[in-house]
Amino acid sequence: MSQTPAKFERLNEIIQILRDTPQISIADLSKQMFTSKSTLRRDLIELERSNIIRRQYGMIQLLQGNNLEFTYEKRRNENARLKRTISRQIAARIPSNAAFFIDGSSTFFSLPELLHEQVGLHVITNNVNMGLQFNSLNNVETIIAGGKMVPRTATTLGSTTVREIQSFHPDFALLSTSSIDAEGIYVADPEQAAVKEAMIDAAKCVIFGIDSTKFDQSDYIRITNMDQINEIVTDKQPSAAYRTLFENYHIQLTYSEQHH
Known part of the structure; x- marks a missing residue:
């Protein structure tokens, strides 16, 4: 499904934050993102399904490596x-x-x-x-x-x-x-x-x-x-x-x- 420019910007902002802080708590990320908790949760689920991040025990980790494939x-x-x-x-x-x-x-x-x-x-x-x-x-x-x-x-x-x-x-x-x-x-x-x-x-x-x-x-x-x-x-x-x-x-x- 096509994604809106606002969603592109949110997903890219999450990725940029994680590049600066490769592991961050969901609570801390929520403070940096001007978005609702439900929207952030949906964005994190999408990034996890795309193998860009991993969520575990309330923490988010950016998956590293040259072979990381983003969706088109x-x-x-x-x-x-x-x-x-x-x-x-x-x-x-x-x-x-x-x-x-x-x-x-x-x-x-x-x-x-x-x-x-x-x-x-x-x-x-x-x-x-x-x-x-x-x-x-x-x-x-x-x-x-x-x-x-x-x-x-x-x-x-x-x-x-x-x-x-x-x-x-x-x-x-x-x-x-x-x-x-x-x-x-x-x-x-x-x-x-x-x-x-x-x-x-x-x-x-x-x-x-x-x-x-x-x-x-x-x-x-x-x-x-x-x-x-x-x-x-x-x-x-x-x-x-x-x-x-x-x-x-x-x-x-x-x-x-x-x-x-």
């Missing part, structure tokens, strides 16, 4: 300004009549509205939320790759999804990821990895949108080596070591210094 609507509110910067740069890269894969990453949540000037676009995605956004535009043919739906994320994964992706050969694959280091690009889920790898193999040009908070991080599944990437788009200039690395692999680096 919660994730898309994190670092929204950085991600919009990335989407704007990618939108300028996509010509009319282009065909492209796009994953369900929150990095690209604002991309559909930024592509309103292009015509004749063909979009293939494994995320229903992303597909609905593109489908609302008059200039886009939208294809949802079928497969097993993942609870709470509106994303299809699995062997059926991979087979459908392999039947296309679009101009671009627009992808994001949870982390990047000098050795490659990573995710925490093997089924996500398989879908992204299929998109990489099938597309003519691979563009990763990666915000600056994901650099110098890694997870246990590496989905690509640098030589499979054509371009990396980020919100600000990465370190000299990364710039040299990308240059050595002939990866075009695009970034904006308007971040502040």
Whole structure:
């Protein structure tokens, strides 16, 4: 069910409080939140069901780890300004009549509205939320790759999804990821990895949108080596070591210094 902006703000506020105080009593959290106890209780139940927090003996604990997966609507509110910067740069890269894969990453949540000037676009995605956004535009043919739906994320994964992706050969694959280091690009889920790898193999040009908070991080599944990437788009200039690395692999680096 779609959530209101007020609810987004409450959930994000709870997460931010827990990032500063990873374990807090429900009583203390209630004092910091200007909301009723019944509303707070419902919000905590939702966060617990999403494996973001754990409630035990009157205490709330933020679950740690790089592989923490937020639902689509919660994730898309994190670092929204950085991600919009990335989407704007990618939108300028996509010509009319282009065909492209796009994953369900929150990095690209604002991309559909930024592509309103292009015509004749063909979009293939494994995320229903992303597909609905593109489908609302008059200039886009939208294809949802079928497969097993993942609870709470509106994303299809699995062997059926991979087979459908392999039947296309679009101009671009627009992808994001949870982390990047000098050795490659990573995710925490093997089924996500398989879908992204299929998109990489099938597309003519691979563009990763990666915000600056994901650099110098890694997870246990590496989905690509640098030589499979054509371009990396980020919100600000990465370190000299990364710039040299990308240059050595002939990866075009695009970034904006308007971040502040």
